[in-house]
Amino acid sequence: MTSVGSGYDLSVSTYSPDGKIFQIEYASKAVENSGTVVAIRCKDGVVMGVEKILPSKMLCHGSNRRLHSIDLHIGIGIAGFLADARQLVNRARSEAKQYKSVYGQPIPIKVLAQRIASYNHVHTLYGSVRPFGCSITIAGIDSTGPQLFMIEPSGSCLGYYGTSMGKGKQAVKNELEKINFTEITAAEAVKTIAKIIYSVHDGDKDKDFELELSWITRESKIHQLVPKEIHDNAEAFAKQALEEANLI
């Protein structure tokens, strides 16, 4: 990397001559090393899926969660350093709680996303701190319907129909572009995401992985892990699709 040794990458409060803040770019590198996260905003909800790479075979199933609930109606998906992201999750929970106590209603997804983005952003302004080594997707349903946002270490916050973070980001985006987001339902998206994650998983480089799926639907309006039965079906569907693809 050209930045290394240049002296411009030591602090987040210093620009390089060509207008970059290298610490933010390094933080983005940390995200790119992470397992893939896929999120789709459907007509009746939002679905998130994570390729959770397992560093050890002795880990308990379900540990190191990368999908978290923030409030009843909001969930967060994580790519990058889990410890950094947990800080954002805690922050998001207290923002949601504070909004509810002040305004007496659940926090709109956009407001939460922008507040978390600001929190990310202030960590790109001072020499005494480093940016968060993680990107997050925020999924939820509010009065404006299903919403999906992605927040990056730079503090950028954008709304999406479908997005992805982590290792397989580029390959996933190619797949996502084929989807008709105005028609797809949450139930279909669960299968699609499972299939995409299985197809982008690089079995040679990476060890085992665990598929994590969560969703929020208009029906329940509660963010939660996808029920075991639906999860297992989606996973079986993904495995079968992968096998068929390999045969051809």
Add this chain to the structure above:
Amino acid sequence: MSSEHFKYPVFGQVDYFKYNNVASQLASHTPSPSHSQELGAKKRTVDPIVTGTSVIAIKYNGGVVMGADTLLSYGSLARFNNIERMKKFGKSTIIGAGGEYSDFQNLSQVLDDLVVDDGCTDDGTTLSTTEIWNYIARVMYNRRNKGDPYWNSLVVIGHDNNKSFLGKVDLVGTCYQDNFIASGYGSHIALPLLRKAYKEDMTLDEAKTLIQDCLRVLFYRDARSSRFIQLSIANADGLVITEQIALDTDKWDSGDSAKKKKNQDGRKKKNNYRNDSTQVILEYGHNVV
């Protein structure tokens, strides 16, 4: 009103926090606003303002029933007629509140946050009714020790893991469980009735009827009560809070038959006292049950 008028402590009129002393000292100087230096800027509930009255609950075979009227009083004024005083928390708990309603709303927010936090943990467990009851007991006792109590008496019912729960917490943090509980004015009027009428393994209908009877008697006796009530039920099927029910108290014509009426032949008719359920209800406290 100074506390020296009272030779013995009267519930609700004891000057626990020496408010009246401070106030009378102030009055001897120039009148000053409540945020004055002497009183300190701190505000505490020294008197409830908008209040709900009794809550009654009993265990029956398979669950718990709770009843309360829907009235909020502003002093002695019947201020709000259609306010729910019972609220669900999580999947298995209902709390019924008497006393300062804004304190209950505040406490509700604390508990709602607690339930959301618990849900976010997503560890496969949910807050049980016992845990919630214990938690509010801690909150109430803490607030009382700060001299700034939540001015409520709270009746907690719930049903989880096939076990019924019925407990109570009051503004000083006293907490207990029982098979039947009445709070506020009900602890004077309804509790003796419940002691007589309660039996183990009641059916849901029997329990509902008993609670309605108690609330009816309270309506006759308690000037801060109303005849519009709600019942809430916690059992294996989950939680239910009913729509508003109007208690059948329209029995004031029961004396009509005792009025002297003239027959067609002009002679006075003999008195004919009706012997119906009205009298039973009116005399509830004395002999029946």
